[in-house]
Amino acid sequence: MGGTDRVDVLCAAQLERPGLTRWSTCRLAVAAISRAGTLEVNASATEGSYNSRGQSWSFSSKPKTESEAVAEVKAIAEHPADAFERGQVTGTPEQREALKALFPG
Secondary structure: OOOOOOEEEEEEEEEEEEOOOOOOEEEEEEEEEEEOOEEEEEEEEEEOOHHHOOOEEEEEEOOOOHHHHHHHHHHHHHOHHHHHOOOEEOOOHHHHHHHHHOOOO
C-alpha cells in the first residue's frame, strides 16, 4: 500500500464573473498550499462560453515562506489582470486579452 500526502491549504480564493457571452461564466481560482513541506501557489482561470471553448489561463510558483505564499494569493485575488502576464494561456493573443479583461482588478 502506498502512503498518503498531507496537503495544507494556507489561503485560497475563488472569483466568478460573467463570461464573454451572456450565458457563460468565468472562474478564477487561486490557492497557496503546503505539500510535504513544499509551498506552492496555483491559480487558474477558465471561461466557459461556446465561442472560446478551451480558453484557460494557469499560473504556478514556489514561494519560499508561508507569508510570501499568502501575500501572492491575496495579490492575485485583488488584481488578477496583473498576474495574467506571468501565466500561460491557451488560444490566440486576442483571446488572452479578452480573458484578461474579464478580471480588471
